[in-house]
Amino acid sequence: MKLKKIYKVIVLVSIVTCFITSCKNEGEGYQDISYFKMNTEGDLERPQDYRSWVYVGTPVTPNDMNDGKAAFPELHNVYMDPMSYDHWKKTGTWRDGTILVKELVSVGTKAAVSGNGYFMGEFIGLEATIKSSKHFPDEPGNWAYFSFTNPKGGDLADTGKAFETQMCNSCHNASAADDFVFTQYYPVLSAAKGVGENITPENAARRTAAQAKAFSDAGVWDAMAPTPEGLTLEIPLGKEQLFAYLKSGKYKSYSNKEATAHPSLGPHQKLGLPVRVFMNDIIAKSLEEGNNEHPLGSVIVKEMFTADNQPNGWAIMAKTHDKSDGGNGWFWYEVTDDNDADKIAAIGNGVEGCVSCHTIGRDMVRTSFPLK
Ligand code: HEC
Ligand code: HEC
Numbered sequence: 001m002k003l004k005k006i007y008k009v010i011v012l013v014s015i016v017t018c019f020i021t022s023c024k025n026e027g028e029g030y031q032d033i034s035y036f037k038m039n040t041e042g043d044l045e046r047p048q049d050y051r052s053w054v055y056v057g058t059p060v061t062p063n064d065m066n067d068g069k070a071a072f073p074e075l076h077n078v079y080m081d082p083m084s085y086d087h088w089k090k091t092g093t094w095r096d097g098t099i100l101v102k103e104l105v106s107v108g109t110k111a112a113v114s115g116n117g118y119f120m121g122e123f124i125g126l127e128a129t130i131k132s133s134k135h136f137p138d139e140p141g142n143w144a145y146f147s148f149t150n151p152k153g154g155d156l157a158d159t160g161k162a163f164e165t166q167m168c169n170s171c172h173n174a175s176a177a178d179d180f181v182f183t184q185y186y187p188v189l190s191a192a193k194g195v196g197e198n199i200t201p202e203n204a205a206r207r208t209a210a211q212a213k214a215f216s217d218a219g220v221w222d223a224m225a226p227t228p229e230g231l232t233l234e235i236p237l238g239k240e241q242l243f244a245y246l247k248s249g250k251y252k253s254y255s256n257k258e259a260t261a262h263p264s265l266g267p268h269q270k271l272g273l274p275v276r277v278f279m280n281d282i283i284a285k286s287l288e289e290g291n292n293e294h295p296l297g298s299v300i301v302k303e304m305f306t307a308d309n310q311p312n313g314w315a316i317m318a319k320t321h322d323k324s325d326g327g328n329g330w331f332w333y334e335v336t337d338d339n340d341a342d343k344i345a346a347i348g349n350g351v352e353g354c355v356s357c358h359t360i361g362r363d364m365v366r367t368s369f370p371l372k
Helices: 002-027 082-091 167-176 187-192 209-218 239-248 281-289 352-358
Strands: 056-057 073-078 098-112 115-131 143-147 273-277 299-303 311-319 330-335 344-349
Touching: 056 187, 073 082, 082 187, 143 167, 239 311, 239 330, 273 281, 281 299, 330 352
Parallel strands: none
Antiparallel strands: 056 073, 073 098, 098 115, 115 143, 273 299, 299 311, 311 330, 330 344
């Protein structure tokens, strides 16, 4: 009886091990974790369930703007598999094993109760592109292109043959913004490109105090490291004192400052609104020397303005340690109102939402130096 039990366990263990090993072997490719399937002839099986993937966008090339015959009529709903979207968000690159699907929809009507426009009619076609070094080692970028569209209308084909390079791949290669994919027409993808795993791209570009609160509930705008107490820098670090210091305008006497405001490249309030940067001598000297880490005491103040040039809060970076420590050595602060110390987007050391974007600067500093 006992022996039988042991035997059973051995059999079970060997089955499980075998299963794990074979999983592991297959797991080395992307094949078993991609959302597409090739049949034995090397054709792509028509993707299923893609409407539950990530919806990327809808370019429109209506027949009536293309001499009655658009190359790809008319609305193009583009979807992408969720695993590759996550990878795109994390790394800003296309995963080997990516699939994008383009569903073609005719224009149904050009007028609705909401106004004139192009409204979706019937589903008329389906195309796809996949990136697969295993199946298409010789295609540029390993991208291959497929169509399931029935040229006579009616049912879609169940499988698709890869087109020759010059039919599809070449145009994508020449004109698409991001390695064969037309991200210039998909803000969903351009906003997500490499933002990092824990950032929500749909919020990152538009932060108001209310959104900042929602974010801080999510943790992204919370301080991740303690701010040292009793530290005397050129600016006070307490919430009320710092706000009073900024209101007093004392930072305007820093000898290093941008001559005028210029459109922001960052999300500070809103892309393109005016900002003006002031730096104290410590950071200016360090930037001049080209240091990879700026010393304790470095202070940068950024004034923010509304579209009609009214003052609209400040963003601050100040070094509370000599070491940068992945942004924890920096104190981050942003207030989105000149008259309300409570409208803060972030305050404290190592704020992830700030760090994630600033990490590409030289020790977090993004403004180009010398200041203009
Ligand atoms: C003359 C250039 C050109 C050619 C040739 C071309 N495409 Fe595209 N393709 C585009 C553009 C531009 C977009 C994005 C905008 C849109 O959908 O109109 C796009 C988007 C796509 C997408 C959505 C994903 C992405 O990469 O943006 C798929 C899938 C696709 N095309 C498949 C095909 C297939 C299949 C063929 C060959 C039969 C083909 N394309 C040939 C220009 C081209
Ligand atoms: C989406 C990216 C992004 C995020 C998130 C971000 N910044 Fe910035 N920040 C920039 C860019 C780009 C600049 C360069 C100047 C400009 O164009 O506005 C900048 C400039 C600054 C400056 C002027 C000094 C410098 O580094 O050039 C300060 C201060 C600043 N940011 C503080 C913050 C704080 C505090 C947070 C978090 C509450 C934050 N930033 C979040 C992109 C970002």
